[in-house]
Amino acid sequence: MFRALDTPQTWIVTLSAAGILLITMGARQSLGLFVAPLNAGIGVDIASISLALAIGQFVWGAIQPFAGALADRFGPERVLYGGLALLAVGSAITPWSGGTLGLIASLGLLSAMGSGASSFSVLFGAAANRLPLEARGTASGIINAGGSFGQFIFAPILQKLIQAIGWMGAMWSLALMVLAAVPLVRNVAPASTHARPAGHGDGHGPWRSVKEAMQDRSYLLLHAGFFTCGFHIAFLVTHLPGEVNLCGLPPSVASWSLAIIGLGNVFGSLFAGNCVARYRSKYILFWMYGSRALLIALYLAAPRTDLTFYLFAAGLGFTWLATVPPTAAIVGKLFGVRHLGTLFGLTLLSHQTGGFLGAWLGGLAVTRYGDFSWMWYADMTLAGLAALVNLPIREAPVAAQPQAA
Template identity: 35%
Template sequence: MDGKARARAVKSRPAHPGFPVLIVACGCVIAALTFGPRSAMGFFQLPMLEDRPFDRNAFALALAIQNIFWGLGQPLFGAVADRYGTWRVLMMSGLTYAAGLALMATAETTGLLYLGAGVLVGLGVAAGSFGIVLAAFARNVSEEQRSLVFGIGTAAGSAGMFIFAPLSQQFIEMFGWTDALFWMAAMMLVIPLLAIPLKGTSSTGRIAPVADDQTIGEALRQAFGHRSYLLLTTGFFVCGFQVAFITAHFPAYLADIGIDADYAVVGLALIGLFNIIGSLASGVIGQRASKPALLTLIYIARSIAVTAFLLLPQTPTTVIVFSVAMGLLWLSTVAPTNALVAVMFGTKYLGMLGGIVFLSHQIGSFLGVWLGGYLRQTMGSYDPVWWIGVILGLIAAILHWPISEQRAERPIAAPAE
């Protein structure tokens, strides 16, 4: 397509289209499918350790590797989706995710466990994660709809957690933990079909793009020279540390303190359920209020919730209350964080730049999951990791407060001599 033809194609797309129901619906189901199984990994820890020659540290390291490959893969997959189309990346997500879960089910050595549950599942989640789906949403809705639709997409991922927490436990009880993983692997093969409506690139969305000849290198230099982007990226590390630790170790932690395993299922399901409410509320509030201020309050509230949970008597009732509170705060950071990247830099490289922010999140996830297993194995307690999360939450609040919610100015090129 030549320049004139491309210009005509751009003009033919409406600047403010109606709400793209099919795109959002399919993207939401994909978000639920990709987020669901990896959020239920904690339920597989104890039955797997009974059957295979692994310890808690090996299981935790596998999930830590999963989180770091999720983070490393997202900027790459985001850039590929921006340039070559979202469908290709989502197809890769479904196939890789399924292969990883199947290998996790059959792994007899730690090396195969790390490859399946770690590398392959991590790359599968990266190729189908929030950053990929939300970038596709951003190209198909107006700026006025963006924060809300990001909240809807994030809430869908939360629904995946709500669904897969009891579903995975039910599968384990009915079929055993290995067949449960095979069933979830089969579900991932639906993703390429659901991804067909999201097949566009950064230049083929329903919103007419602003003329922009910025290269990837220029976009990266602009982002890494932008103070607010760096603060946002650093702060998102904390979100990953907190939620990944709880996802991976909450069932084992409750077993350690003598609370029935059924409450771990209830707790994670409640986190998923109230996460839907929190994510939707975050999208609505972020559309109307300061996103940096909203993120500051979320991180403060998380630290307060964890502190109360640790200091109050730990009973089934406090587990339920804590799960509800954390659910409201769980992924409520995702919509305002991605919306801020879009505000700062637009949507042309949103998949890549949002993916870099998410890489920081996943480095935090790696440390949260790994430290949880390592300190529990060496010190006999998860408490030190809980308190590290409290301190990091307060640091994240400080980092988000000065972020500027404005379009980043493009550096002016020096005139040629």
């Protein structure tokens, strides 16, 4: 499975990128644990907190194509350093936010921009440009697994910190944790690699590539499916703690469910990275999205117990962010890797547009109806549609792809 990563350099680049994503995604995907403490601590209602986190979901995606374009143009090193600094500052000032506007500024803007600038589009683009073609599929799975393992580690740690030193202390601790990623940046993006000419390698800059990509039907279909992925993940990561609370279960069930999702996706990401080199990515995405619709249906029919949540989390975790390697692979196959940071970043914008709606509408649903029933039905329907829209995507057989060699 790891034969493609056959040199120390490929392992260093891959594991360093995975380590950065471990920290930035672990921090971002655990914010749902702070909803109830924020509600009690500063008196902001759940709908307003959900709006701040929903804005963060959108901003995280909106920054990706711009961060990717900057990295494609000037190199990823400065972008990664800047992103980590913004994420640490946003986390550190959240305890002084005071109200809705403050939360929007700290979590919705600063933290989200920082996390997005040091996330998938920049890291995948940086790694792809430093790795041989045959190693990219496997490497993308390992990098993605790093983000999932971060969720597994951060969720229970932050829950314990919230209980031990309060939500403010936990948020300040989170800011310090983010800085641990700084030493890894040089391994992914050495200073000597920055400042490439805008048209280097293909005769034109990233925004011309964007214009051409937006005229490609397959690229637009990929966006549609990834939109649903964002809706699903943002709804769950923001409101799963609330769903657990509505079922009369302790907060530890929510933190462990989020951790199980992260652990499950470690294996799912590695599996997806391996499958990218063997099967057409559009079929991988079809089965992933289809499985989500089935799992939600099973959850709705099951009794609300600790075991139900843990099994549900394990099933969802296997495909949670494992959609990223096949999605990035399709973008790379369609347009090459020269502007992968920009083009995959734009795909992530679609993902987080769905994420904005998933987080925000979940808060509105529970405020108006007292539960998340309508959100579950919407999520299940969208997952089924996402499975179908991936099938018409234009993708050559794996045998014709060099990375399958």
